Amino acid sequence: MSMDIGKFHFEQPVFLAPMAGVTDTAYRIIAHDMGCPLCYAEMVSSQGIHFRNERTLEMLKTEPEERPIAMQIFANTPAMAAEAAKYVEDLGMADILDFNMGCPAPKIVKNGEGSALMREPAKAFAILSAIRRAVKMPFTVKMRKGWDDDNVNVLEIAKLAEEAGVDAIAVHGRTREQFYRDNADWEIIAAVKQMVNVPVIANGDVRSCADLKKIFAVTGADGVMIGRAAQGNPWIFRQLTHYLQTGEELPGPTMQERAEVILRHLDLLLKYKGDYVGPREMRKHATWYTRGIKHGAILRDRFNKAETRQDFVDIIDEFF
């Protein structure tokens, strides 16, 4: 099991899916340490890049220890997309460029961005072609099954993406209308894989080694992308990559390991986001890290009030 994206070769192609508010530098460094060979960053607005929005530009920063890394942009015109792609390439802080055609959020869709492009094949093709002309770096696109059940057009759009010259296609097996509900349709990913000659990354509902085995078997995809199952669970990359190498399932983290990684994650957030934002962003991660453990509800309530590193240390000392 291995795949290439442009010049990059991945022996165990289990990637971190892009997640806004989750896959920032801090989490990507942790996922990378746990064996994730390629992390996708949070989606970045092309308009934000165009207007040199400070917070947008901050999101484009990466660290040497997380390379290679994929940076995802979203846009609604070929010119805006090409300009943003070129900016990312020239900055030299990312290795792979990804284009978002999957985000279902109303404010994005209303703007004609994200999964809205699943309704506009000609525009999607024009955007992907413009990006391809603008940059030399490896370039991937992430798309959904379609807009809704009456508009399942991922096959058409994947074919157009291939024609536009993308190096790989990631497919989330849900329509826009489904958001994150129901089960992802892996059969449609299989159909995409059958149709295109570029590598395909399957996405949706992979949470365990058994799921990994099954999604590869059903879809024939070249790689997979893990989203929600990686929230508060970077160990999933250690487990899945180890499983691909050996067929063996590793146990989950011990309480000790969880405590260590929570504090490491917090320290990284403090470093990159500062003393005010860092602990506040850590609250949701801490909640995810402690899913399924004893006294969960009380613990989460305490995490949600934590304001300093010491607060997190005290909670861990008390409960772990």
Ligand SMILES: Cc1cc2nc3c(=O)[nH]c(=O)nc-3n(C[C@H](O)[C@H](O)[C@H](O)COP(=O)(O)O)c2cc1C
């Ligand atoms: C909190 C959250 C944020 C997300 N942000 C993005 C994003 O910025 N770009 C993107 O292409 N997909 C985004 N997604 C979708 C995921 O990349 C992935 O396609 C989806 O969660 C399905 O995979 P899963 O079942 O493994 O979670 C997001 C999903 C979640 C849950």
